[in-house]
Amino acid sequence: MEGTPPLKVLIVDDSPDYADSTALLMRCYGHEVEVAYSGADALTKAEAFCPDAMLLDIGMPGMSGYAVAQAVRNRPKLHATALIAVTAYSDPAARDRSREAGFDLHLVKPVDPVVLEHALELVDRTKELFALEERTMGHPNALKHRADFLRDQLRRSRAG
Numbered sequence: 134m135e136g137t138p139p140l141k142v143l144i145v146d147d148s149p150d151y152a153d154s155t156a157l158l159m160r161c162y163g164h165e166v167e168v169a170y171s172g173a174d175a176l177t178k179a180e181a182f183c184p185d186a187m188l189l190d191i192g193m194p195g196m197s198g199y200a201v202a203q204a205v206r207n208r209p210k211l212h213a214t215a216l217i218a219v220t221a222y223s224d225p226a227a228r229d230r231s232r233e234a235g236f237d238l239h240l241v242k243p244v245d246p247v248v249l250e251h252a253l254e255l256v257d258r259t260k261e262l263f264a265l266e267e268r269t270m271g272h273p274n275a276l277k278h279r280a281d282f283l284r285d286q287l288r289r290s291r292a293g
Contacts, residue, residue: 139164139165140186140253140256140257141164141166141184142159142164142167142186142187143166143167143178143179143182143186143187143188144156144159144166144167144169144187145168145169145170145172145174145175145188145190145193145201146189147171147190147193147194148190151190152168152169152170155188155219156168158246158249159188164253167184171193171194171195171196172195172197172198172200172201173195175196175201176196176204179205180210183211184214185213185214185215185256185257185260186256187201187214187215187216188219189201189202189218189219189236190220191218191220192220192221192222198218199231199234200234202216202234202235202236206234206235212267213263213264213267215238215256215279216236216237217236217237217239217252218236218238218239218240219240219244219249220239220241221241221242223241227239235276236280237256237276237279237284238252238280238284251290252283252287255282255286256283259279263275263279266278
């Protein structure tokens with residue numbers, strides 16, 4: 134979308150077709166993109182790339198997206214990374230579990246590209262606020278506040 138500053142986005146999905154096509158779309162939107170096809174690879178790439186956002190599948194063999202999210206949340210270098218679940222899991226229990234694992238947003242496949250880019254616009258808008266809140270409120274409180282804000286804004290944009 135025009136006007137969205139480029140973000141560093143890490144796409145993690147065990148389906149190369151899905152990951153690569155999403156990466157192509159994100160590059161068309163002007164973002165800097167890296168791709169990982171497993172949870173372990175995602176953590177290695179995240180440490181090196183320091184993404185602004187991770188689009189993360191949950192149902193992957195080996196290390197699940199839930200486990201990746203928890204590991205990211207425990208790495209100080211990655212505290213500011215927004216975690217967006219992009220998954221086929223749509224039931225309330227999966228949404229609750231993604232929130233508990235540290236995801237900021239939970240989007241269900243197939244995700245409308247406009248919704249995905251809007252979510253990234255919201256991430257960009259909250260970067261400075263998150264950094265300020267992390268310094269003043271502490272990391273856990275800032276994380277919860279950002280996740281609540283992102284969910285609320287995305288819900289409002291869908292309703293409007």
